[in-house]
Amino acid sequence: MSDQPEVELEARLKEQAEFEPPESFVEQANVTDEGIYDEFEENWPDAWERAAELLDWESEWDQVLDDSNEPFYEWFVDGKLNASANCLDRHLDDRADEAAIEWIGELGETRTYTYEQLHREVNEFAAALRDQGVEEDDVVTMYMPMVPELPIAMLACARIGAPHSVVFAGFSADALAERMNSASSDLLVTCDGYYRRGEPLDHLEKARDGLGSVDGDVDTVIVDRLGDERSVDHNADEFDYDELVEANSGATVEPVVRDAEDMLFLMYTSGTTGKPKGVKHSTGGYLSYAAWTSQAVLDVKPDDNYWCSADIGWITGHSYIVYGPLALGTTSVMYEGTPDYPDKDRMWEIVDEYDVTQLYTAPTAIRAFMKWGSEYPAQHDLSSLRLLGTVGEPINPRAWKWYYKHIGNEECPVVDTWWQTETGGMMVTTIPAIGNMKPGSAGPPLPGISADIVDTNGDPVEAGRAGYLIVNKPWPGMLRTLYKNDERFIDEYWDEYSIPERDQWVYFPEDGAKIDDDGYITVLGRVDDVLNVSGHRLGTMEIESAIVGVEGVAEAAVVGGDHEMKGEAVYAYVITEDGQEESEAFHDEIIAAVEDAIGPIARPESVIFTPELPKTRSGKIMRRLLEDIANGEELGNTSTLRNPDVVHDIQKKVNQG
Ligand code: WTA
Numbered sequence: 338m339s340d341q342p343e344v345e346l347e348a349r350l351k352e353q354a355e356f357e358p359p360e361s362f363v364e365q366a367n368v369t370d371e372g373i374y375d376e377f378e379e380n381w382p383d384a385w386e387r388a389a390e391l392l393d394w395e396s397e398w399d400q401v402l403d404d405s406n407e408p409f410y411e412w413f414v415d416g417k418l419n420a421s422a423n424c425l426d427r428h429l430d431d432r433a434d435e436a437a438i439e440w441i442g443e444l445g446e447t448r449t450y451t452y453e454q455l456h457r458e459v460n461e462f463a464a465a466l467r468d469q470g471v472e473e474d475d476v477v478t479m480y481m482p483m484v485p486e487l488p489i490a491m492l493a494c495a496r497i498g499a500p501h502s503v504v505f506a507g508f509s510a511d512a513l514a515e516r517m518n519s520a521s522s523d524l525l526v527t528c529d530g531y532y533r534r535g536e537p538l539d540h541l542e543k544a545r546d547g548l549g550s551v552d553g554d555v556d557t558v559i560v561d562r563l564g565d566e567r568s569v570d571h572n573a574d575e576f577d578y579d580e581l582v583e584a585n586s587g588a589t590v591e592p593v594v595r596d597a598e599d600m601l602f603l604m605y606t607s608g609t610t611g612k613p614k615g616v617k618h619s620t621g622g623y624l625s626y627a628a629w630t631s632q633a634v635l636d637v638k639p640d641d642n643y644w645c646s647a648d649i650g651w652i653t654g655h656s657y658i659v660y661g662p663l664a665l666g667t668t669s670v671m672y673e674g675t676p677d678y679p680d681k682d683r684m685w686e687i688v689d690e691y692d693v694t695q696l697y698t699a700p701t702a703i704r705a706f707m708k709w710g711s712e713y714p715a716q717h718d719l720s721s722l723r724l725l726g727t728v729g730e731p732i733n734p735r736a737w738k739w740y741y742k743h744i745g746n747e748e749c750p751v752v753d754t755w756w757q758t759e760t761g762g763m764m765v766t767t768i769p770a771i772g773n774m775k776p777g778s779a780g781p782p783l784p785g786i787s788a789d790i791v792d793t794n795g796d797p798v799e800a801g802r803a804g805y806l807i808v809n810k811p812w813p814g815m816l817r818t819l820y821k822n823d824e825r826f827i828d829e830y831w832d833e834y835s836i837p838e839r840d841q842w843v844y845f846p847e848d849g850a851k852i853d854d855d856g857y858i859t860v861l862g863r864v865d866d867v868l869n870v871s872g873h874r875l876g877t878m879e880i881e882s883a884i885v886g887v888e889g890v891a892e893a894a895v896v897g898g899d900h901e902m903k904g905e906a907v908y909a910y911v912i913t914e915d916g917q918e919e920s921e922a923f924h925d926e927i928i929a930a931v932e933d934a935i936g937p938i939a940r941p942e943s944v945i946f947t948p949e950l951p952k953t954r955s956g957k958i959m960r961r962l963l964e965d966i967a968n969g970e971e972l973g974n975t976s977t978l979r980n981p982d983v984v985h986d987i988q989k990k991v992n993q994g
Pocket of ligand 1: 759846862
């Protein structure tokens with residue numbers, strides 16, 4: 338730690354708008370040649386072979402990109418490979434006894450899976466899945482917290498060519514059922530429960546509850562996480578994970594040869610409508626992209642103890658806990674619990690104990706660390722850290738600098754990585770040994786990624802002005818379609834935003850952004866009806882439809898209000914039906930309905946009863962005004978409203994709290 342007085346350092350950090358990559362980092366980094374940007378530009382799309390070459394292929398591709406059927410782009414055409422073989426088998430010669438996964442349970446128990454052990458259990462569970470009747474291309478759903486059996490089940494699916502669909506364990510029973518029905522999935526892998534703040538939580542009840550609403554017969558595999566804490570009586574269609582694995586002890590399953598374009602997995606995410614979108618990712622392009630970005634941006638090397646603190650139930654965990662790091666043969670640290678249990682130094686204790694080399698986390702977590710205070714990281718030796726990363730939402734410069742200083746000791750580059758479920762991997766960020774860091778700004782698009790900021794006509798906006806972020810060339814990790822819904826894929830990602838005069842395909846991520854003269858992009862946040870609550874992506878329409886499902890509710894509008902810790906919080910404005918009392922019980926019923934439909938992460942911060950919603954003369958709800966009210970801001974012009982008075986009534990109600 339620097340011995341300069343705190344104040345002086347703080348002042349310097351405040352002044353410093355740009356930080357150079359630390360020399361000690363540059364000396365050893367995977368990617369150091371600035372020429373890589375030109376190389377990708379001049380040799381596009383063939384330069385992308387560099388990513389594919391990080392993998393082992395059963396047979397090589399004939400063509401890097403087939404763009405003849407846009408927007409259904411194909412990458413590494415006719416290449417054949419298996420993702421589980423790439424994450425496991427090929428490391429056995431050199432790294433059989435090295436740790437693939439270091440798992441840390443919330444109660445402090447630990448498990449290490451070497452590559453050999455992980456390979457063995459993945460084979461055994463793959464054999465078990467086959468026994469259960471799972472065939473190539475059947476979608477297997479996983480509804481599990483952060484237990485090692487989750488990545489094992491994912492890799493077992495990949496091994497037999499069965500795409501997985503992981504549903505975040507914090508989602509509700511209804512959310513699980515909706516996703517299983519949408520994917521026509523008839524096998525579920527789940528677990529009895531898990532620990533939160535030392536307490537066992539029942540998870541199976543929620544899973545069983547959800548299955549009640551799933552069409553068709555579903556078999557369930559149950560992982561025993563709670564041991565004696567909870568004994569489970571299995572129904573006829575429920576199977577114990579350990580028994581299945583044991584019954585297949587020593588089994589080997591040949592990795593199924595998959596086409597580069599075959600689906601590796603499906604991940605549901607929120608969009609503008611009430612129905613989650615099933616984002617389909619490919620085997621060859623996705624895995625190449627996850628591996629390449631892990632290597633270039635996270636600087637992953639086989640000997641690292643790399644830690645991404647996301648949940649595998651979200652895309653960040655898929656790409657940067659499981660596929661990217663394991664494809665590169667490194668050690669991926671996986672933590673079950675919360676960052677402040679048993680105490681607020683838990684993360685730093687883990688970094689210290691495991692000599693963590695890279696930490697990839699979210700701004701919402703960093704804001705919490707800041708609030709708890711720098712004395713917690715200061716209790717531990719964090720000198721093993723070489724690189725820090727963030728993802729999920731914009732990071733404000735203050736939080737960035739705190740992270741840089743108190744966690745990275747000003748010796749670790751911070752990569753602020755912008756990307757999405759749909760992009761499969763990082764898109765906009767500095768390459769840590771090349772680009773200077775500008776706190777608050779993610780950085781330039783990665784080599785080979787072509788992004789711009791445009792106005793509503795699709796014309797580039799001036800540097801420094803806000804506009805819409807677009808990506809105008811395909812990339813290997815991009816989603817291939819929305820599962821069994823090409824039409825919606827075209828509607829959402831092609832028709833509306835492409836610029837027909839230019840006959841150019843444009844991917845519109847629904848984020849606002851600005852670009853500086855030097856090409857650095859600052860992402861400002863979503864421009865659609867999607868909220869970002871603690872880095873979790875939630876659709877306002879999904880929340881609204883849960884609320885209007887409550888008897889006595891006539892209409893609802895959900896918006897995001899600023900929140901110090903969560904980034905955004907859910908504000909629900911509700912109009913009741915005539916005669917419905919606005920009681921506390923009714924208020925609680927609304928909250929419960931949201932938790933039932935989506936999960937506790939979508940729980941409204943505030944439910945505001947109002948006789949009317951502010952609407953334009955054409956009947957559109959003025960969400961911007963509702964946001965301003967939630968944020969206690971001055972309201973702009975309300976004269977275009979059909980019912981301007983209502984705004985002040987609502988404001989009064991909110992202020993009365
Ligand atoms: C937001 C998570 C600013 C953005 C990987 C995007 C970010 C949405 C950043 C995707 C960042 C992600 N800076 N905003 N570095 N990273 N976002 O699909 O609004 O869960 O559209 O993927 O998160 O969320 P998703």
